Structures are given as C-alpha cells and as structure tokens.
Amino acid sequence: MTEVRPARADDLAAMIAADEFAHTHPERANEIAGWLQAGAAVVAERGGSIVGYAVLTRSFFHRPFIEMLTVASEVRRGGIGGRLIAHLVAHAGAEVWTSTNRSNLPMRELLLRAGFTESGFIEGLDPGDPELVFRR
Numbered sequence: 843m844t845e846v847r848p849a850r851a852d853d854l855a856a857m858i859a860a861d862e863f864a865h866t867h868p869e870r871a872n873e874i875a876g877w878l879q880a881g882a883a884v885v886a887e888r889g890g891s892i893v894g895y896a897v898l899t900r901s902f903f904h905r906p907f908i909e910m911l912t913v914a915s916e917v918r919r920g921g922i923g924g925r926l927i928a929h930l931v932a933h934a935g936a937e938v939w940t941s942t943n944r945s946n947l948p949m950r951e952l953l954l955r956a957g958f959t960e961s962g963f964i965e966g967l968d969p970g971d972p973e974l975v976f977r978r
Contacts, residue, residue: 843888844886844887844888844893844921844922844925845886845887845888846884846885846886846887846925846926846928846929847884847885847887848881848883848884848885849877849878849883849884849885849895850878851878851879853878853883853885853892853895854871854874854875854878856885856891856892857874857878857883857885857892857895858870858871858874859892859914860892860893860894860895860912860913860914861874861895861912862912862914862915863912873910874895877897877899877909877910880899882897882898882899882909883895883896883897884896884897884898884926884929884930886913886922886925886926888917888922893913893914893917893922894911894912894913894914894917894922894923894926895910895911895912895926896908896910896911896912896926896927896929896930897909897910897911898930898933898934898938902939905936905937905938905939906930906934906935906936906937906938906939907938907939907940908927908930908938908939908940909940911923911926911927911940911949913926918948919948923949923952924952924955924956927952927953927956928956931956931957931978937977937978938958938977938978939961939975939976939977939978940953940958940975940976940977941964941973941974941975941976942973942974942976943968943971943972943973943974944963944971944972944973944974945971950974953976953978956978957978958976958977958978959976959977959978960974960975960976961975961976961977962974962975963975
C-alpha cells in the first residue's frame with residue numbers, strides 16, 4: 843500500500859535517493875531542501891520507504907503548479923505518480939497547472955489519465971524539446 847503524506851525535514855535523504863536526477867545533479871538536493879522548508883512537498887511512502895515525491899507551488903502566475911514529480915525508477919508505472927497527482931489536486935482547492943517536455947511521453951500520458959488537458963507550449967527552455975503546459 844502506498845501512502846501519500848506531507849514531506850518532513852527528515853525525509854530529505856530519502857527524497858534525494860528516490861530522485862534519479864539528483865544522483866548526477868547535486869543542485870537538485872538544494873532544490874529539494876528548499877521545497878521541504880517551504881512545506882511544498884509530499885512524499886509517496888511504501889513499506890516504510892519513500893518511493894517518490896511531488897511539489898506544489900504557486901510559482902505559475904500565483905496558481906497551483908506541480909513543479910516537480912518524480913518516482914523511483916524501480917517502481918515506475920505502478921500508480922505512484924497518479925496517487926501523488928491526485929493528492930495534490932485534492933488539496934489545491936483550485937485548478938492545477940503543470941508542464942513537461944514534449945519528449946516525456948510517460949509524464950504526458952500520466953497527466954492525460956489524471957484529467958489534465960494540454961494548454962500550450964513554451965519554446966526555448968530545452969532546445970528542440972518544447973515544454974508543454976497542462977491544466978486541470
């Protein structure tokens with residue numbers, strides 16, 4: 843059973859461990875610490891281990907925005923991302939926005955399954971790979 847709960851300061855190391863990008867990009871650890879300090883993160887916990895996390899900020903025109911969602915590679919495609927999104931949507935109290943690269947087909951499919959619709963795109967953030975904006 844996977845439980846989604848607010849992240850705590852003592853979750854930092856486990857969140858970094860679950861985030862594959864953080865293994866090769868040390869600046870991500872600082873981002874995670876900032877999200878924890880701001881109270882913006884939730885974690886997915888299974889069997890006492892953190893297997894993913896998500897971050898909801900108001901950085902997008904002061905609207906709820908899923909800024910980050912990651913699931914440990916060994917448990918991807920098992921419903922954890924959907925549980926994290928459902929938790930954030932249920933607690934946002936308004937429409938929710940997010941974005942992902944056009945090349946990130948698994949995330950695009952997850953967002954569509956979660957009831958998001960594509961709203962537009964932004965060119966130039968990652969050359970040749972537009973950022974697609976979604977809302978629900």
